[in-house]
Amino acid sequence: MLVAIIIVCVILMLLLVSFLVMYQKIEKMGDQVKNSFLQYESAVKKKTEALSNVVTEAKKKRKKEEVTFDLVLDSIKKIEQIEKKDEFLKEWQNLKNLLIRFYALLEAYKELKEDEEFSFFMKEQKDLDEKVNLAKIHYNKIAQSYNKKLETFPNSLIASLTHLKKELILEE
Secondary structure (H helix, E strand, O other): OHHHHHHHHHHHHHHHHHHHHHHHHHHHHHHHHHHHHHHHHHHHHHHHHHHHHHHHHHHHHOHHHHHHHHHHHHHHHHHHHOOOHHHHHHHHHHHHHHHHHHHHHHHOOHHHHHOHHHHHHHHHHHHHHHHHHHHHHHHHHHHHHHHHHHHOOOHHHHHHHHOOOOOOOOOO
16 A cells, blocks of 8 residues: 555656646746747847937938828837837837838929938938847747647646746737
8 A cells, every 4th residue: 555655656757747847838938938939129229229210310301291200209118118018019010000001202302312310320221120020929939839849738727737828929
């Protein structure tokens, strides 16, 4: 009888240790997802900082389009201050929608396209767009891997017991 109790205790201990090891692996992967999103967020914020220069320069040259320029600048300020992921993503989407209108306005003004400083800012925007896109791809790759890990047994059991949630996949 004593042997049976010892065997049961050893099995329970092994299960507990296995559970803890799997949980730590999931947590580590969750940290990678968070860090990856922070890199994406940082790339977006660098883009918005540079975009602020573009808008300010365009605003100097085109006073009659000031309302659109101000909307873009307001959105940029909001992005720089937002802490929560879902609010950040919502405002980033809002800014991208405003940028469609902003870039359409810029296309109408030949003198802006010919301005050296403005051309520099626009080239910088293209470079930053690429960095944002690469950061998004990296984040999505890690988030998808994390989500798959949460779906597989026994990780799914651990995830449900510890209330771990799937991560959002960024879309464009």
